[in-house]
Amino acid sequence: MTKFFSKDLADNVGFGIATDIAAISADLHTDLARMAAVRKAQGRPTFEEEEEADKAEFRQMIAEGHELDPDVAAWALED
Structure with a gap:
């Protein structure tokens, strides 16, 4: 999750919201990677x-x- 954390964002909106955004971004990245693997396995x-x-x-x-x-x-x- 630290990969998606932005100190600049935290300075603008607060640490809690920036942490939430980083967690959502990490989850989205994981979901996209999973979907890409499924597509590849299906030959799409x-x-x-x-x-x-x-x-x-x-x-x-x-x-x-x-x-x-x-x-x-x-x-x-x-x-």
Whole structure:
């Protein structure tokens, strides 16, 4: 959990809340790692591979002239 603890955050919101956030972040990290392992065992694409496929689809939509939400367009065109 210390990996996710931020002294700057603790200074801004207090030690207790920062500790809670660090614990939630550690749990989330564990859950994501577990889900990635299950996906791999099932032969499914990684989160990164799936995201790249999604970005490619949105890039194609942009190339075809579709207007997308600015945040979605920025995400699709990053890298």
